[in-house]
Amino acid sequence: MFRILAFVALTLAATLPARAQVDIQEVTSPGGLTAWLVEDHSIPFVAIDILFEGGTSLDAPGARGATYLMTGLLEEGAADMDNAEFAARSEALAAYFGFDSYRDSINITARMLTQNRDEAVDLLRAALVDPSFEQSAIDRVRTQVLSIIDSNQNDPSDLASSELYAQTFGDHPYGSGQEGTTESVQALTRDDLIAAHQGALARDRVHIGVSGDITPEELGLMLDRLLGDLPETGAEMPGDAPYNLTGGITVIDYPTPQSTAFFGHAGIERHDPDFFAAYVLNQILGGGNFRSRLMQEVRVERGLTYGISTFLVLFDHGPMMLGQFSSSNDLVAEAIDVLHDQWADVAENGVTAEELEAAQTYLTGAYPLRFTGNATIAGILSGMQIDEMPIDYINTRNDQVMAVTLEDISRTAARLMDPEGLHVVVVGQPEGL
Amino acid sequence: MLRHAMAACLALLPLIPTGAVANEVTEFTLDNGLHAVVIEDHRAPVVVHMLWYRVGAADEPPGRSGIAHFLEHLMFKATETLESGEFSDTVEANGGSDNAFTSWDYTGYYQRVASDRLGLMMQMEADRMRNLLLTDDDIATERSVILEERAQRTDSSAGALFNEQLRASLYLAHPYRIPIGGWRHEIEALDREDVFSFYHDYYSPDNAILIVAGDVTPEEVRELAEEHYGPLEPSGIEPRQRPHDPPxxxxxxxxxxxxxxxxxxxxxxxxxxxxxxxxxxxxxxxxxxxxxxxxxxxxxxxxxxxxxxxxxxxxxxxxxxxxxxxxxxxxxxxxxxxxxxxxxxxxxxxxxxxxxxxxxxxxxxxxxxxxxxxxxxxxxxxxxxxxxxxxxxxxxxxxxxxxxxxxxxxxxxxxxxxxxxxxxxxxxxxxxxxxxxxxxxx
Missing domain, CATH: 3.30.830.10 (Metalloenzyme, LuxS/M16 peptidase-like)
Structure with missing residues (x-):
C-alpha cells in the first residue's frame, strides 16, 4: 500500500526540509519575568500566549471544578468593572482575550492592537490580578457549568473518555472531569474560587510567548505591568497519578445508532530518551492523516469509520497513548478486531522502512509550515517553555526526528505498545461485544 | 464567560466575520475560463493552494442528495495517472496537509505546502479535475465511509438532526432544504453513474476558481497556472438556475x-x-x-x-x-x-x-x-x-x-x-x- 513515488523523490531531492524561519529572543523584564518573543512589525498588533502550569489538577480536595469555574469568571468582572463594563471596554479597544483551563495548565490568550496596547494590557491585568468573583457572576457562570456537566452526560465522546480516565487514574484529579460534578460545583463557595485563583495564577509557574509588533524593551515593561502583581508562589503541584487500567473492553449502553470508541494505555514522557521514536511511531500508527496504518486498515480498506486516530497525551503526572473512532453499532466489533490486530502487529514487528521514511519526510516537511501567524507562533513559544525545551529546539527538532531508526521504533513499539493492556471503552449499542 | 456547549451545536458565526484587508490581492482569468486570485503574504515560505468549484449540494438532481459530497471524497481516489490515495500521500510526503469541503454552493479542495511545491499541487489538482477513474470498488467502500460520516456528524447528534428538519421546513422548493451530505436513504442509493455524470457536468476550468495565498507573486502563479490548468478544455458551463421558493x-x-x-x-x-x-x-x-x-x-x-x-x-x-x-x-x-x-x-x-x-x-x-x-x-x-x-x-x-x-x-x-x-x-x-x-x- 505504501509507495515511494518517483516524482516525489525528485521534488524532494531539489530541496531538503526547510528550517523554520523564526528568530526567538528571550526577554527578561526589569521585575524578573521571562518571555520568549518573535518580533515582527509587519502587522500592527501583538499576540500573547500565557500558560500557567498546574491547571485544573490543582483543585483542592473536595473542591473539584473550582479552577475551571474560577477561570470562567476571570472576565466576568474585575477591579471596578462588572462583566458588562469589562466586555464593553475590551470591545471598545477591539482587544480579544481567551481564558481556558486544561488538566495541566491554564491558558490565557490575547490579541491587542498597537494603537491602544497599554489600555488593553491594563484591562487584561485587571482580569488576571484583580478579578471580583461577585456572587451574581458566580451564580450565573455556575449555572452554565452545571449545564455543561449535564451535556457531557449526553455526549458519547465525553462519556467514553471519562470512563477510561476514571478507570486509569482513580482518585487522582486526572480521574475525574475538570468541570467537577453537579454536587461538587453546587458546593463551591466564593472562598474556594479565591483560593483557586491564588493557587493557580502565580509567577513561579508562568510561561509566556509573544509574537508581533512589539520591541523587547516594550515587552519587558508590559510583562511587569501585566503579571508583576501576581503572587510569587502558588499551590503545590499534584503528585504522580496511579495507573489502574487493565486490558479489555468496557461497554456503556447508550441509545444511538453509532458507537464511539476511546482506547489506549500508558504512554511515554516528553523527556524519555525514546520520545522521538514514540512520536514517529504514533504518526505511522494513527497520526491523523490518510497514510496512517489505522486509517488505511479501518477506513480506506474496509469503510468501517469516517476517521480513526491515535495520539500521545503528555499528561505531566501520567502520560497516555490514546485513540478514538466511531463506527455504526453493527460495524464497531469488526473495527475493534482490526485495531487489536494492528496494535499487536506493530508491537511485534515494528514498522517498515517505507513507513518510517514517509513519516519522517512528512514530519520534517510539515514542521516549518507551522510557524505562520502571530497567534500561532505565540502559542508555540509558550508551549515550548512549559515542555522545558531549549530555546534552540526549533533548529534541532527535525534532526531528532530524522535520527530515529527502525531499531529505535521496534524497541519503542515493543516497550510502549501493549496489546494485552489495551483498553477500549465503547459508548453505544454495539452488536457482538 | 464559558462558552456554552450549545454554541457549537447551533453553528453560530464568529463574533465578527472576516473583512477584506490590505494584503495585496490580484486576479486574472485563463483563456479556458479558470478564474484565479492571488493573495500575497511573504512572512513565511508557505502557500495555500485552493481550487473551488461553483457547484454544491444545492445543484444535485432531485432525489439524489449527497452526490457533491460523495464526489468530494472520491476525488482522492485513482486517476489515469495517480493510484487511489496517492494524491494525499504525495502532499504528505512533501510535508503538506490537504483536505476538501462541500457546502450548498461550492465544493473546495486545498493543500497547505512549502511555497516551492506549488507547481506539484497544481499538476495533481489539474489532473483530477478531468481524469478521475471512479472504480466500482472505490464507490462501494467510500459510500460506507460517508454513511459513517453522516452517522457521526448527524445521526449521533440530536441538534444536527433537528437543524436538518428545520432547514427542510424553512425552504419550500429551493434545494437549500436538503442536507449538504444528503439524506441517508438517498446516499445509500447513489451509484457510479450518478457521481460520474455530476463530475463530468461540473468539474471544468470554466466552473472553477483558483485561489493561491502566501509566499508567491502573481507572476509565478500565472505561469504555473498556465502550465498546469491552461491545457484543460472548458465545458461551456451555464450560470446556475435553481428552483426558487414560492411566496x-x-x-x-x-x-x-x-x-x-x-x-x-x-x-x-x-x-x-x-x-x-x-x-x-x-x-x-x-x-x-x-x-x-x-x-x-x-x-x-x-x-x-x-x-x-x-x-x-x-x-x-x-x-x-x-x-x-x-x-x-x-x-x-x-x-x-x-x-x-x-x-x-x-x-x-x-x-x-x-x-x-x-x-x-x-x-x-x-x-x-x-x-x-x-x-x-x-x-x-x-x-x-x-x-x-x-x-x-x-x-x-x-x-x-x-x-x-x-x-x-x-x-x-x-x-x-x-x-x-x-x-x-x-x-x-x-x-x-x-x-x-x-x-x-x-
Whole structure:
C-alpha cells in the first residue's frame, strides 16, 4: 500500500526540509519575568500566549471544578468593572482575550492592537490580578457549568473518555472531569474560587510567548505591568497519578445508532530518551492523516469509520497513548478486531522502512509550515517553555526526528505498545461485544 | 464567560466575520475560463493552494442528495495517472496537509505546502479535475465511509438532526432544504453513474476558481497556472438556475423530541436576503444587526437581557450569514435555564426583540462594533488561509473580488437607522419557522 513515488523523490531531492524561519529572543523584564518573543512589525498588533502550569489538577480536595469555574469568571468582572463594563471596554479597544483551563495548565490568550496596547494590557491585568468573583457572576457562570456537566452526560465522546480516565487514574484529579460534578460545583463557595485563583495564577509557574509588533524593551515593561502583581508562589503541584487500567473492553449502553470508541494505555514522557521514536511511531500508527496504518486498515480498506486516530497525551503526572473512532453499532466489533490486530502487529514487528521514511519526510516537511501567524507562533513559544525545551529546539527538532531508526521504533513499539493492556471503552449499542 | 456547549451545536458565526484587508490581492482569468486570485503574504515560505468549484449540494438532481459530497471524497481516489490515495500521500510526503469541503454552493479542495511545491499541487489538482477513474470498488467502500460520516456528524447528534428538519421546513422548493451530505436513504442509493455524470457536468476550468495565498507573486502563479490548468478544455458551463421558493405565506412550527437532549432550546429562522454583486447594503445591515443582538456575550442585546440581567437563559443568540448564492436565513435562539419552559423562552425572545424594535440601538455599542470591524482588517492579515477561504466563499456565492474588497467600506457606511430598518424587515415578517428541540419528559 505504501509507495515511494518517483516524482516525489525528485521534488524532494531539489530541496531538503526547510528550517523554520523564526528568530526567538528571550526577554527578561526589569521585575524578573521571562518571555520568549518573535518580533515582527509587519502587522500592527501583538499576540500573547500565557500558560500557567498546574491547571485544573490543582483543585483542592473536595473542591473539584473550582479552577475551571474560577477561570470562567476571570472576565466576568474585575477591579471596578462588572462583566458588562469589562466586555464593553475590551470591545471598545477591539482587544480579544481567551481564558481556558486544561488538566495541566491554564491558558490565557490575547490579541491587542498597537494603537491602544497599554489600555488593553491594563484591562487584561485587571482580569488576571484583580478579578471580583461577585456572587451574581458566580451564580450565573455556575449555572452554565452545571449545564455543561449535564451535556457531557449526553455526549458519547465525553462519556467514553471519562470512563477510561476514571478507570486509569482513580482518585487522582486526572480521574475525574475538570468541570467537577453537579454536587461538587453546587458546593463551591466564593472562598474556594479565591483560593483557586491564588493557587493557580502565580509567577513561579508562568510561561509566556509573544509574537508581533512589539520591541523587547516594550515587552519587558508590559510583562511587569501585566503579571508583576501576581503572587510569587502558588499551590503545590499534584503528585504522580496511579495507573489502574487493565486490558479489555468496557461497554456503556447508550441509545444511538453509532458507537464511539476511546482506547489506549500508558504512554511515554516528553523527556524519555525514546520520545522521538514514540512520536514517529504514533504518526505511522494513527497520526491523523490518510497514510496512517489505522486509517488505511479501518477506513480506506474496509469503510468501517469516517476517521480513526491515535495520539500521545503528555499528561505531566501520567502520560497516555490514546485513540478514538466511531463506527455504526453493527460495524464497531469488526473495527475493534482490526485495531487489536494492528496494535499487536506493530508491537511485534515494528514498522517498515517505507513507513518510517514517509513519516519522517512528512514530519520534517510539515514542521516549518507551522510557524505562520502571530497567534500561532505565540502559542508555540509558550508551549515550548512549559515542555522545558531549549530555546534552540526549533533548529534541532527535525534532526531528532530524522535520527530515529527502525531499531529505535521496534524497541519503542515493543516497550510502549501493549496489546494485552489495551483498553477500549465503547459508548453505544454495539452488536457482538 | 464559558462558552456554552450549545454554541457549537447551533453553528453560530464568529463574533465578527472576516473583512477584506490590505494584503495585496490580484486576479486574472485563463483563456479556458479558470478564474484565479492571488493573495500575497511573504512572512513565511508557505502557500495555500485552493481550487473551488461553483457547484454544491444545492445543484444535485432531485432525489439524489449527497452526490457533491460523495464526489468530494472520491476525488482522492485513482486517476489515469495517480493510484487511489496517492494524491494525499504525495502532499504528505512533501510535508503538506490537504483536505476538501462541500457546502450548498461550492465544493473546495486545498493543500497547505512549502511555497516551492506549488507547481506539484497544481499538476495533481489539474489532473483530477478531468481524469478521475471512479472504480466500482472505490464507490462501494467510500459510500460506507460517508454513511459513517453522516452517522457521526448527524445521526449521533440530536441538534444536527433537528437543524436538518428545520432547514427542510424553512425552504419550500429551493434545494437549500436538503442536507449538504444528503439524506441517508438517498446516499445509500447513489451509484457510479450518478457521481460520474455530476463530475463530468461540473468539474471544468470554466466552473472553477483558483485561489493561491502566501509566499508567491502573481507572476509565478500565472505561469504555473498556465502550465498546469491552461491545457484543460472548458465545458461551456451555464450560470446556475435553481428552483426558487414560492411566496411563503404560512408560519411553520416543528417539534422534535430526542432522549439525548440535555438542554432544550427554541430557534426561529426567517428567510433573509444575501449579499448580491454590487448590492450589499441590506446584507451589511443584517450582519450588523446580528452583531448588535448577539455579537458579545455580555453587551449584545439578547444575552445581556436574557442571560445577564434576567438570568432566564443559559444562552441566547442570533445568527446571519450573508455570503450565499441565493436567499439565506436570519435566526434567533434561546436556551432557557432549567425551570423556564420553551413556550416561555419563545415569549422571552419575542419580548426582547419587541423592546429592541422600540428602543433602537445604543450608539456606544454601535461605535464599538464598527471599531471591531476596523480592527478586523488588521487582525485578519495574520491568517492568509482564512483570507483565501473568504475569497473562495464570496466568489462561489456570485460576488466579485471588488465586492469582497468593498465589504468593509459598506459595513462602515451603514447607519443605525439602516440596521433598525433591516430589523423591522426581518422581525415583522409573518413567515418563519419556529422549532422546539427537547427530550421526552422534560
Amino acid at each position: 411563503q405565506i404560512a408560519d411553520r412550527r416543528i417539534y422534535y423530541e430526542d432522549p439525548r437532549v440535555s438542554d432544550p432550546y427554541v430557534v426561529r429562522s426567517y428567510i433573509a436576503p444575501e449579499r448580491d454583486p454590487g448590492d450589499q447594503r441590506t446584507a451589511a445591515a443584517l450582519t450588523l444587526l446580528s452583531n448588535v443582538l448577539a455579537g458579545s456575550g455580555a453587551t449584545a442585546v439578547l444575552p445581556r437581557v436574557l442571560q445577564v440581567e434576567e438570568a432566564r437563559s443559559l444562552y441566547a443568540s442570533a445568527s446571519y450569514s450573508g455570503t450565499n448564492l441565493d436567499d439565506t436565513a436570519f435566526s434567533i435562539f434561546n436556551v432557557p435555564v432549567p425551570g423556564v419552559s420553551l413556550e416561555e423562552a419563545e415569549a422571552d425572545l419575542d419580548r426582547v426583540i419587541a423592546q429592541f424594535l422600540e428602543d433602537g440601538i445604543d450608539p456606544e455599542q454601535f461605535a464599538r462594533i464598527q471599531f471591531q470591524w476596523e480592527a478586523e482588517m488588521i487582525y485578519a492579515q495574520d491568517d492568509v488561509g482564512d483570507l483565501a477561504r473568504m475569497y473562495g466563499v464570496g466568489l462561489t456565492s456570485g460576488l466579485t473580488v471588488q465586492d469582497i474588497q468593498d465589504w468593509p467600506d459598506v459595513i462602515a457606511s451603514i447607519t443605525p437607522e439602516e440596521v433598525m430598518e433591516a430589523a423591522r424587515m426581518i422581525f415583522t415578517e409573518t413567515t418563519s419557522v419556529t422549532g422546539y428541540l427537547t427530550a421526552p419528559g422534560l
